[in-house]
Amino acid sequence: MARNETDLSTRPSVAVHTPGVTASGVGTDSASVMQLRDVSVYYGNYEAVRGTSMPIQQNQVTAMIGPSGCGKSTVLRALNRMNDPIPGARVSGEVLFHGQDLYAKDVDPIQVRRQIGMVFQKPNPFPKSIYDNVAYGLRINGIKGRLDDHVEEALTKAALWDEVKDKLRKSALALSGGQQQRLCIARTIAVKPQVILMDEPCSALDPIATAKIEDLMFELTNDYTIVIVTHNMQQAARVSHYTAFFTAEVDDQQVRHGRLVEFSQTGKLFTNPADKRTEDYITGRFG
Amino acid sequence: MTATASPATRSAAGAPDLTRAALSGRRRFTNHLATAAIWLAVLLAVVPLALVIYEVVAKGGGVMNMSFLTEDIPNSYRRDGGGMAPAIVGTLLITGAAALMAIPLGVFGAIYLNEYGKQRPLARVIRLMADVMTGVPSIVMGLFIYISWVLLVGQQTGFAGALALACLMLPVVIRSSEEMLRLVPDELRQASMALGARKWKTTLTVVLPAAISGITSGSLLAVARAAGETAPIIIVTGIVFSPNVNLFDGFNTALPAQIFRNASQPFEAAQDRAWGAALTLIVIVLGFTIIARLISSRFAIKER
Numbered sequence A: 001m002a003r004n005e006t007d008l009s010t011r012p013s014v015a016v017h018t019p020g021v022t023a024s025g026v027g028t029d030s031a032s033v034m035q036l037r038d039v040s041v042y043y044g045n046y047e048a049v050r051g052t053s054m055p056i057q058q059n060q061v062t063a064m065i066g067p068s069g070c071g072k073s074t075v076l077r078a079l080n081r082m083n084d085p086i087p088g089a090r091v092s093g094e095v096l097f098h099g100q101d102l103y104a105k106d107v108d109p110i111q112v113r114r115q116i117g118m119v120f121q122k123p124n125p126f127p128k129s130i131y132d133n134v135a136y137g138l139r140i141n142g143i144k145g146r147l148d149d150h151v152e153e154a155l156t157k158a159a160l161w162d163e164v165k166d167k168l169r170k171s172a173l174a175l176s177g178g179q180q181q182r183l184c185i186a187r188t189i190a191v192k193p194q195v196i197l198m199d200e201p202c203s204a205l206d207p208i209a210t211a212k213i214e215d216l217m218f219e220l221t222n223d224y225t226i227v228i229v230t231h232n233m234q235q236a237a238r239v240s241h242y243t244a245f246f247t248a249e250v251d252d253q254q255v256r257h258g259r260l261v262e263f264s265q266t267g268k269l270f271t272n273p274a275d276k277r278t279e280d281y282i283t284g285r286f287g
Numbered sequence B: 001m002t003a004t005a006s007p008a009t010r011s012a013a014g015a016p017d018l019t020r021a022a023l024s025g026r027r028r029f030t031n032h033l034a035t036a037a038i039w040l041a042v043l044l045a046v047v048p049l050a051l052v053i054y055e056v057v058a059k060g061g062g063v064m065n066m067s068f069l070t071e072d073i074p075n076s077y078r079r080d081g082g083g084m085a086p087a088i089v090g091t092l093l094i095t096g097a098a099a100l101m102a103i104p105l106g107v108f109g110a111i112y113l114n115e116y117g118k119q120r121p122l123a124r125v126i127r128l129m130a131d132v133m134t135g136v137p138s139i140v141m142g143l144f145i146y147i148s149w150v151l152l153v154g155q156q157t158g159f160a161g162a163l164a165l166a167c168l169m170l171p172v173v174i175r176s177s178e179e180m181l182r183l184v185p186d187e188l189r190q191a192s193m194a195l196g197a198r199k200w201k202t203t204l205t206v207v208l209p210a211a212i213s214g215i216t217s218g219s220l221l222a223v224a225r226a227a228g229e230t231a232p233i234i235i236v237t238g239i240v241f242s243p244n245v246n247l248f249d250g251f252n253t254a255l256p257a258q259i260f261r262n263a264s265q266p267f268e269a270a271q272d273r274a275w276g277a278a279l280t281l282i283v284i285v286l287g288f289t290i291i292a293r294l295i296s297s298r299f300a301i302k303e304r
Helices: A072-078 A109-115 A130-140 A147-157 A177-190 A207-220 A233-239 A266-271 A276-282 B025-061 B066-070 B085-117 B121-134 B138-153 B158-183 B186-194 B199-227 B231-237 B255-263 B268-299
Strands: A032-043 A046-057 A061-065 A089-097 A116-119 A195-199 A225-229 A242-250 A256-265
Touching (some): A046 A225, A061 A233, A072 A242, A109 A116, A116 A177, A130 A147, A177 A207, A177 B186, A207 A225, A225 A233, A242 A266, B066 B085, B085 B231, B085 B255, B085 B268, B138 B158, B158 B199, B186 B199, B231 B255
Parallel strands (some): A195 A225
Antiparallel strands (some): A032 A089
16 A cells, blocks of 8 residues: 655655646545544534544545534544644544544644645635735745746636736735635645645635636646535535535434534435435425 | 504605604704714813923924034033933933833733733733733832842943833733734634644734734834833933943933923923923834834735
């Protein structure tokens, strides 16, 4: 098994990686870039999400859907250790990235996040110029010279270049919400992560901006693997190849836990769900 | 009331009257009262301010000229003429040195409190101590520096004054900077973190620039307050009649101390010098403000 293709340990390393060429012999599934094995997320003593196991397929869009409070965002944030700074948050089970457990002792969360980027629900550009927003990740990762080319490439990939090429030095905060979100995507892909996590990236946007982002996600799968959390089932059906349905369940002690109910190809999950709860949710009988 | 409202009150099929005249008398009265109260408050706040500036300019402007700014202080209060050069030099150097010590330390302290310490016991203790320190009278701070520094080195110096002023500025800088850092949205920290930035990098390149204009304002308030402090200067710096640019050797003086000494004399020449010194001090503080605004606007992004 070709483990440790990407070195995430605390040793400084330049992880050179070409997306799309690592499909051979990684993990259990030849096409999966990440693998969740019995992942539970705790906040203090409270088990927010219980026992989640699912793969994240390379160069595909994986959607996580489910009612509010079912833990889908929590699971998403566990994929690049964004829960780390929350006091009392911890993860059990294994989150494998190219077969390497992201929560192993010598793994550096900074290195993890350089490989697994994130786009947030609310567009959150830095209060800097458009150029500096995109260049920020490049600068902190020590990429020098030819910054202009990298910035143009990232903005082009995020389908924003034509709209902003004449005002790169203007404040990013002057952009519209949809433009800001695409800027945040450009900022994320500028550092060339392998996986992009999106936490309800369109929930603050109007339908036209949403359509642009959805088109963009489709384009991005050429180079990147995308995991998206969405409240919008139509969106999951439109953009994703695989869908995970989560729900919240009350256990014997009357405590609510998030649980993964069903994971399968999106077409199958929406037309022929295996689980009754999935069917109830997608047909609107529940949630 | 049901759908059968009388045509007199709801004419033309339920179109409500949107004019002010439709408001009840009590609501109109309350509205006018609130407006009047706000204007009164503005006047009350502005009048003393304008009077102070008028008095200082009127009385201090008379003695203001080039020689006032450049000549030595006469060593007899009775004598006419002379200037405030030693006090101007002293104020600039002592306040500047105090700012150089207190602002970086205070900002770093605030970064620790808001970004690292948060609600940890140590952070809470520091926060409490800073609050207590804000309330310490400046004369007590002067005596503290006298005991812990002046007696140690055996000499009153400008640097002792700078130490005292820095101690007065520090808690103000810490608390105001912490408030400004708290206003920086957490989303920005998360965005930076998700790009693989380490915490110190995020703090330095995202959080601090976002808060810099507020931090500058807060620090400036502390500088302005320190520039006007009299008691610690009198206690720990001694007095000189010709400029001393060495903060570490020899006595020094500052404008507030000169205002105090000259204004309490029965001689008109001394009182004129006090007014002139007051005007000079106000102009210097104004200068600090403008410089600080220029610096913070260099950090801020342009909204062109």
